[in-house]
Amino acid sequence: MISVSDVRRWRQPALDSVFQALGSRRDTLVGFDDELNAAKSPAGWTGEAAQAAARHHGELTERMRRIVAGISAVRRAVGEAADAIKAIQRTLGDAEYLAGRHGFGIADDGKIIDVLCTPVAPGPAGEAQMRERATMRVELADRVEQVLRRARDVDTDLAAVLERAALDRIDDGCGSSLNDASIAGQAAGGLSTIEPPAGGSPADNAGWWSSLSESEQAAMLKAHPDWLGNLDGLPAVVRDQANRARLGTERTRLNAEAARLEAEISALGDRLTRSSNERTDLSIANALSAAKAELNTIRAELIPSLDAIDATLAKGDRQLLLLDTSGDKPKAAIAAGNVDTAEHVTVFTPGLGTTVRGDIQDYDRHMAQLRWQAEQEADASGRSTSVAAVTWIGYEAPQVSEITNPNRSVASDALAQRGAEKLAGFLNGIDASRPTDPHMTALGHSYGSLTTGLALQKGTGVDDAVFFGSPGLGTSHVEALKVPTGHSWVIEARMDPVADFAAFGIDPNQMKGIGGLSAKEVVLPDGRHLNESVGHGSVAEKVGYLAPGSTSQYNMSLIVAGLHDRSVRDRAIGAGDLLQTPIPGLY
Known part of the structure; x- marks a missing residue:
């Protein structure tokens, strides 16, 4: 031995x-x-x-x-x-x-x-x-x-x-x-x-x-790029190379499968036309329906998801850290910046309705903007630094059409629990892959904040966490998040009903020990005017939580860059909060 x-x-x-x-x-x-x-x-x-x-x-x-x-x-x-x-x-x-x-x-x-x-x-x-x-x-x-x-x-x-x-x-x-x-x-x-x-x-x-x-x-x-691309703990540059190599292979495989299904659908249609047996007709019809549904998934979901990933990577300075076409919905994670070398790394997890096909490009654009904003704020403060910002769609977020399915509904934490296992591994993998740990910030919006909160409870090495538009974190105690004391933050915009649901633990902005960041309109000491975020949206151009020029986005950029002392604080107690049981020890 x-x-x-x-x-x-x-x-x-x-x-x-x-x-x-x-x-x-x-x-x-x-x-x-x-x-x-x-x-x-x-x-x-x-x-x-x-x-x-x-x-x-x-x-x-x-x-x-x-x-x-x-x-x-x-x-x-x-x-x-x-x-x-x-x-x-x-x-x-x-x-x-x-x-x-x-x-x-x-x-x-x-x-x-x-x-x-x-x-x-x-x-x-x-x-x-x-x-x-x-x-x-x-x-x-x-x-x-x-x-x-x-x-x-x-x-x-x-x-x-x-x-x-x-x-x-x-x-x-x-x-x-x-x-x-x-x-x-x-x-x-x-x-x-x-x-x-x-x-x-x-x-x-x-x-x-x-x-x-x-x-x-x-x-x-x-x-074996298929072994490496999704392996948490490997350097980002390795995962990126492996997953880019897999993109072409996946596209070829899906096109071949689509061609096979088209032939099968044609053959089944011919058999159904010729058949005169009622029981046989039903069997063929079921097989035909299944083949059509599978073909539709490939054409409407899987291949368009690869197209969206390709378009995002084409922007340059990107790393493809996750590529998974299994399950009901494709999964992917793309970083703007170099996760292997950045002093600060942030990982954003979105919520209800998120798909790679429909959202990866918009979310990546906002993460790239957040990265730029964080680096600009650091430069202005005399503390120049480097930032990488990851859009993590590594779980199957609940969809509006699935609300009646108890295993996939936004009203259940089932998908968040499964996603949290994967997110915790991804976050720990960033630290494990590097000789020195970066300052790491987890961002979670809506149902993604629940997924993030559950992941943090497993222990992740995250240094700061920002939850916005959150229906709950899967706990009522900030200590359970295993984030350093004073480094958990909540943002609640005006007229955001989801942020007052408290469906998965106490409302985060009433949680003792969590810091409140403003989403209101403000004028900074340097004269800059920042816009208010309104409602529940994350990437709405003018009023979303991540909208450039908003107080919410400004605050997130400061937390990501480690400039906590410059953030604009506000607990944002609104009408929805007043209807809830008051919690002592508010920020």
């Missing part, structure tokens, strides 16, 4: 030296090819001695071929093992650095040991530190688990090649030259590349990916 101390003791430069020596030895032997062939049958030599010599020459040639094949196989295995060890030790080193920063150590068996010398201070700051350390402990355990998993795989593969070579079991191929044998041996010496951990956490996935060598990562990206 491979231990952490074994990984620490491995010496990659020694394997590099062996790799070079084996290459030199192989080249020397292959260089004898012409000389060996020339000695096969000297001109004019005949008889039994010549025949015996030919037989011996053949045996010698075969033996040389097998030696060359064995050397080539071992050389490739050693070279790939050296590259893998470099990546494995780098990943272990990163985990040890993180462990030291948070007061942990890594035991020889991979367990995480608490070595914090300074006790955690009491109060909100101490509680936040304890939550962060608990999260980090789990993340470290997952990362080290993948280091050891990968190390065992490399050790096993290398040992298997060495054993086969020692037992002369490396195939020298069907060629006639020593160079042919070298090529055959090299093909037999490759190490396997371990697959992603089944059901892995974002930290598992991050540990697995970083433990692969650069050549293995490139090969994995080329061969």
Whole structure:
């Protein structure tokens, strides 16, 4: 069993030296090819001695071929093992650095040991530190688990090649030259590349990916983009490349499926016309109806969703972080900016009626505007920074047409619960994919605020959360959101009835400990005039919560950029709130 101390003791430069020596030895032997062939049958030599010599020459040639094949196989295995060890030790080193920063150590068996010398201070700051350390402990355990998993795989593969070579079991191929044998041996010496951990956490996935060598990562990206595009914990640039590669494949698959369904519909129509059996007619009619519905979904929903994604990516400076065409509705997430390098990352989750086909372009446009606004405000304050803004439609939001379906209705939290699992993984994946965590803000509108609130309760590493037009967060206690104290915010516009529903926990603007941000018309100290947001809409050009030039959007941009001190505060108690039971301790 491979231990952490074994990984620490491995010496990659020694394997590099062996790799070079084996290459030199192989080249020397292959260089004898012409000389060996020339000695096969000297001109004019005949008889039994010549025949015996030919037989011996053949045996010698075969033996040389097998030696060359064995050397080539071992050389490739050693070279790939050296590259893998470099990546494995780098990943272990990163985990040890993180462990030291948070007061942990890594035991020889991979367990995480608490070595914090300074006790955690009491109060909100101490509680936040304890939550962060608990999260980090789990993340470290997952990362080290993948280091050891990968190390065992490399050790096993290398040992298997060495054993086969020692037992002369490396195939020298069907060629006639020593160079042919070298090529055959090299093909037999490759190490396997371990697959992603089944059901892995974002930290598992991050540990697995970083433990692969650069050549293995490139090969994995080329061969299996379907494995990587939606894997939380991988770098955004990797997910983007994988999902862009999948776009064309998905379009081809859907067009082929549409053509198949068209042929099936035509054939079923012909059968129905010719049939005279009532029971057969019903069976054919049902099959015909199902085929037509499936074809309509492809033409009206799936392919237009890919079109909308393509159009959004064409704007430039975008990353496609999620692409999923399974289920009733396609899912996607697109970032404006670079999630891997931005100092501030915000993730927006929309609500009722949202579809990729109908909304990804508009939401992306508003997120790009919010990103620009946040960077502008940071520049103006002398704290220049970088921002990435993600539109996350990674769940199937409820639709107006589904209101009577208890499993999909906006009146139920069923879809939000399922979406929260995915959103929590996505948020944690951003932190896990980066060597340093960004300042991360979660934005949730309407039913999307419920999805966001439920996700935050699972623990996500989110630093700020802004809920607007919210019917409830799935809790009545701000502490349950596991966001640092004083960093949960609510915006409620005038004449927004949804914001007073309190259907999923207490009305957020009556929740003790949550900060209120204004959506009213204001004039800033620098003379800028900001517009009021009215009603429930998020992206209405003039009055929506995200409308450029609105107080609501301005406040969100400040929270996203970490400029909390400049925000315009307001609890926004309206008629709808007065009809509810008063909650003490309002902001």
